[in-house]
Amino acid sequence: MHDTSAHAVQHHAPTSFIRKHVFSLDHKVIGKQYYALALAAALIGMVLSWIMRIHLGWANAAIPGLHTLSPNGAPGGVLTPEYYLQLMTMHGTIMVFFVLTTAPFAAFGNYFLPIQVGAEDMPFPRFNMMSFWVTFIAFLVLVSSFFISDGPTLGGWTQYAPLNAIGSSGGPGQGLGVVLWMISIALFCIGQLLGSLNFITTTLDLRVKGMSLMRLPLSAWAWFITSCMGLTAFSVLMPACILVILDHVAGTSFFVPSGLVLNDQLVPHSGGSTLLWQHLFWFFGHPEVYIAIVPGIGIVSHILIANMRKPMLSQRVLIYCMGALAVLSYMVYGHHMFVSGMNPISSLAFSFPTLVITIPATITVLIWVFSLYGSRLRINSASLFALGFVSMFVSGGVSVLVGSNNRSLP
Amino acid sequence: MGKFFAITIFVIAILSAIPIVMHTWEAPADISTHGHLIDEQMSETMAEAGISFLAAQLLLAFFIWQFSNRGTESKLKSFPGGARALVIAAVLVVGVEVLALGVFGVKAWAGVYLTPPSADAMPIQVQAGQFAFYFRYPGPDGKFGPLHPERINEGSQEFFGLDKEHDVESRDDIVTAEMAIPVNKEVHLLMHAKDVGHSFFVRELRVQQDFVPGLDVSLHFTATKIGRYEIVCTQLCGLGHYNMKAYLDVLSNDDFNEWMKKQAAMQ
Numbered sequence: 001m002h003d004t005s006a007h008a009v010q011h012h013a014p015t016s017f018i019r020k021h022v023f024s025l026d027h028k029v030i031g032k033q034y035y036a037l038a039l040a041a042a043l044i045g046m047v048l049s050w051i052m053r054i055h056l057g058w059a060n061a062a063i064p065g066l067h068t069l070s071p072n073g074a075p076g077g078v079l080t081p082e083y084y085l086q087l088m089t090m091h092g093t094i095m096v097f098f099v100l101t102t103a104p105f106a107a108f109g110n111y112f113l114p115i116q117v118g119a120e121d122m123p124f125p126r127f128n129m130m131s132f133w134v135t136f137i138a139f140l141v142l143v144s145s146f147f148i149s150d151g152p153t154l155g156g157w158t159q160y161a162p163l164n165a166i167g168s169s170g171g172p173g174q175g176l177g178v179v180l181w182m183i184s185i186a187l188f189c190i191g192q193l194l195g196s197l198n199f200i201t202t203t204l205d206l207r208v209k210g211m212s213l214m215r216l217p218l219s220a221w222a223w224f225i226t227s228c229m230g231l232t233a234f235s236v237l238m239p240a241c242i243l244v245i246l247d248h249v250a251g252t253s254f255f256v257p258s259g260l261v262l263n264d265q266l267v268p269h270s271g272g273s274t275l276l277w278q279h280l281f282w283f284f285g286h287p288e289v290y291i292a293i294v295p296g297i298g299i300v301s302h303i304l305i306a307n308m309r310k311p312m313l314s315q316r317v318l319i320y321c322m323g324a325l326a327v328l329s330y331m332v333y334g335h336h337m338f339v340s341g342m343n344p345i346s347s348l349a350f351s352f353p354t355l356v357i358t359i360p361a362t363i364t365v366l367i368w369v370f371s372l373y374g375s376r377l378r379i380n381s382a383s384l385f386a387l388g389f390v391s392m393f394v395s396g397g398v399s400v401l402v403g404s405n406n407r408s409l410p
Numbered sequence: 411m412g413k414f415f416a417i418t419i420f421v422i423a424i425l426s427a428i429p430i431v432m433h434t435w436e437a438p439a440d441i442s443t444h445g446h447l448i449d450e451q452m453s454e455t456m457a458e459a460g461i462s463f464l465a466a467q468l469l470l471a472f473f474i475w476q477f478s479n480r481g482t483e484s485k486l487k488s489f490p491g492g493a494r495a496l497v498i499a500a501v502l503v504v505g506v507e508v509l510a511l512g513v514f515g516v517k518a519w520a521g522v523y524l525t526p527p528s529a530d531a532m533p534i535q536v537q538a539g540q541f542a543f544y545f546r547y548p549g550p551d552g553k554f555g556p557l558h559p560e561r562i563n564e565g566s567q568e569f570f571g572l573d574k575e576h577d578v579e580s581r582d583d584i585v586t587a588e589m590a591i592p593v594n595k596e597v598h599l600l601m602h603a604k605d606v607g608h609s610f611f612v613r614e615l616r617v618q619q620d621f622v623p624g625l626d627v628s629l630h631f632t633a634t635k636i637g638r639y640e641i642v643c644t645q646l647c648g649l650g651h652y653n654m655k656a657y658l659d660v661l662s663n664d665d666f667n668e669w670m671k672k673q674a675a676m677q
Binding site for chain 1: 411412415419422426452455456458459460462463466467469470473474477478479480481482484485486487488489491492493496497499500501504505508509511512515516519523524539540557559560562563564565571603604605606607609618619620621622623624625627645646647648649650651652653
């Protein structure tokens with residue numbers, strides 16, 4: 001905690017257009033830049049989903065402009081099966097990384113966190129600026145794969161090995177397309193690591209005098225917990241992406257075992273492990289679910305408090321629940337791998353915490369719902385969205401019971 | 411507006427529950443000896459999830475109805491039990507619920523994965539490659555010959571890379587593009603990936619297992635109903651993934667022996 005009068009992060013008001021609007025050091029401008037990026041990404045992701053939906057409804061329909069974008073993937077504007085997979089992969093990647101992570105965490109967090117803790121700005125403004133611009137470059141790299149000869153990768157947003165590492169013989173986009181995907185996600189991870197460092201330091205070191213941790217608003221706690229998850233999850237995904245790039249360009253075999261045959265030719269790799277990728281990916285991938293949802297939990301709690309005109313039944317319990325969700329999210333990742341061929345005992349071990357994680361989630365919902373009791377709930381757009389979130393959270397939450405059953409999957 | 415929103419949540423919750431309660435979308439009939447355990451587990455899970463879903467949504471709707479847009483003359487109150495009561499209730503109710511699911515469910519999981527196949531189970535090797543399944547039966551000697559990946563040549567229909575000239579055990583191996591098994595006979599499936607990750611999914615058998623390149627995985631099951639069923643790949647494996655499937659024929663003993671003879675003659 002700090003005394004703002006003594007250690008405030010201050011920078012002079014920018015004078016040039018570039019410094020003010022482009023390479024800005026101001027957390028609010030950076031927050032808005034992240035939000036604009038998230039909106040642009042959401043727009044592209046949405047258009048991709050329209051194209052896929054149109055194709056599902058009218059398989060032979062020519063979609064205007066698609067032939068120009070990819071003469072091979074959509075000859076005459078009609079989607080080929082492989083181009084459908086490429087669009088699906090890009091849709092998933094854009095939505096998970098550049099919308100779900102960028103908007104609730106990086107955009108809103110950047111804008112509001114320093115204000116909520118009473119700081120002038122983030123402690124490392126240049127890192128903050130770099131965080132956005134690295135993320136922006138990551139997005140450009142990802143989108144650029146639409147314009148290479150065989151298009152973007154078709155391996156899905158999870159990019160399972162060894163399809164992600166065997167090169168163009170695995171299908172369209174599996175050569176340069178995968179490399180661009182991996183570069184993009186590695187850059188994205190760097191951006192989010194820089195952001196997480198800033199968020200954590202802001203929360204721990206730049207709180208205004210008298211603002212103890214337990215007095216922090218729930219949304220500030222949510223961004224703090226999310227940034228702790230970001231720091232540990234993205235730091236695992238980034239090296240995993242680099243290892244795949246090495247498999248492509250340096251002849252290594254981190255994810256390709258020996259004895260594989262493609263197009264009647266032995267794949268010139270040996271000694272790698274396909275399950276290694278799944279472990280590294282899901283160690284990021286499951287916390288990523290909570291990186292996307294925990295800021296939502298915090299923001300919704302904050303909005304409900306303001307509109308109920310009374311505090312939550314217990315702020316402390318909600319904070320502990322968000323913390324428990326974050327910690328447990330690392331212990332459940334194997335439930336994405338029940339049928340992956342890993343040791344069946346491991347599946348049991350991952351099933352149990354997946355069932356247990358429903359307890360903090362249930363407590364969170366109960367605190368929200370029972371906090372409404374005796375309130376003077378104001379109905380407006382913000383509270384309607386927040387209450388809708390609670391309803392949706394319940395629907396998603398009960399599906400955990402189904403998904404956590406490793407028995408349901410063989 | 412608050413009351414309208416509460417009614418909306420109420421209606422959506424009830425409408426969502428109707429098809430579940432009415433069993434509108436049922437899984438296809440189970441044809442395996444272990445499947446009923448999985449089905450029971452799923453029903454139990456759906457019941458618990460459904461009750462939790464309805465309870466939470468209806469309570470949310472009720473509180474929004476009751477406490478929205480009250481005038482300033484209404485006194486603010488707190489839930490009498492406080493957060494402590496809710497936490498204790500959640501830990502006890504949800505804890506018991508998930509413990510029950512976990513404990514009962516282990517039985518089904520253990521039956522498939524943690525018990526070895528019986529000694530007389532019929533071994534069948536299945537190889538998945540972009541974008542087809544091929545099956546290998548060991549022939550009269552009961553042994554599979556070794557695989558030589560470098561000999562694989564789909565053009566000359568050498569799908570497994572067998573060396574019948576040098577490997578005695580390979581000579582009577584029977585390779586097919588469709589899978590046939592005798593009814594009520596345990597099958598020991600040996601799963602081998604030729605190139606990338608694939609999956610073996612037969613929904614009527616309640617069997618789904620990934621093929622892992624570099625790691626041979628095995629699975630055992632017993633089919634109890636004669637019929638033809640679809641085997642599909644459920645792991646995204648490349649451009650032809652959407653079309654990667656084969657058929658499983660569950661035959662009577664006599665029909666299976668006849669089929670096997672026919673396949674042996676075609677090798």
